[in-house]
Amino acid sequence: SVLNELRNNNIYGEMSDVIESLDQSKNGQKYKFDIREMSLLEEQKYSADNAIVNFKNEICLNTNKLKNTSKEYIARVILHEFLHLYINKSNYLDHTEIATKYIKPMADFLHKLYDTNYEDALALSLSGLQKIPNYSTLLMYYKKNTTTIYEVKLKYTTNGYGKYCN
Numbered sequence: 001s002v003l004n005e006l007r008n009n010n011i012y013g014e015m016s017d018v019i020e021s022l023d024q025s026k027n028g029q030k031y032k033f034d035i036r037e038m039s040l041l042e043e044q045k046y047s048a049d050n051a052i053v054n055f056k057n058e059i060c061l062n063t064n065k066l067k068n069t070s071k072e073y074i075a076r077v078i079l080h081e082f083l084h085l086y087i088n089k090s091n092y093l094d095h096t097e098i099a100t101k102y103i104k105p106m107a108d109f110l111h112k113l114y115d116t117n118y119e120d121a122l123a124l125s126l127s128g129l130q131k132i133p134n135y136s137t138l139l140m141y142y143k144k145n146t147t148t149i150y151e152v153k154l155k156y157t158t159n160g161y162g163k164y165c166n
């Protein structure tokens with residue numbers, strides 16, 4: 001249902017607009033991707049991951065890991081993976097670019113789509129980037145800390161906060 005909500009709220013157009021606003025050379029290009037569930041083999045290989053991207057412009061969701069998480073969290077995972085497909089350099093370079101350019105647009109989209117508390121939307125958008133070298137500086141810029149990020153992630157993944165699929 002999250003994917004349908006994202007599609008119905010023009011995720012492709014919204015994210016294309018964000019990309020174009022930050023990179024004028026991409027003006028007029030539209031981005032599209034497919035989403036599917038991870039296979040059992042992929043789940044075993046990528047058991048620690050919520051999702052992966054592959055060479056076919058597919059986002060493969062680990063539905064066993066995500067099945068009890070909120071729509072807000074699932075949407076954050078999809079947005080994050082979409083940016084990996086677009087940037088497509090390396091995990092490290094992708095995360096660095098996401099951190100420097102896309103935190104606020106991701107938070108804006110989560111806030112708009114689900115009426116997510118904006119501070120929570122920022123914290124969710126910052127999660128998953130902790131391995132970049134300037135992560136603590138990034139958190140200070142957004143007036144967050146690792147504890148806050150972790151607590152917000154828990155709220156939306158295990159503590160029943162947010163909206164859930166039926």
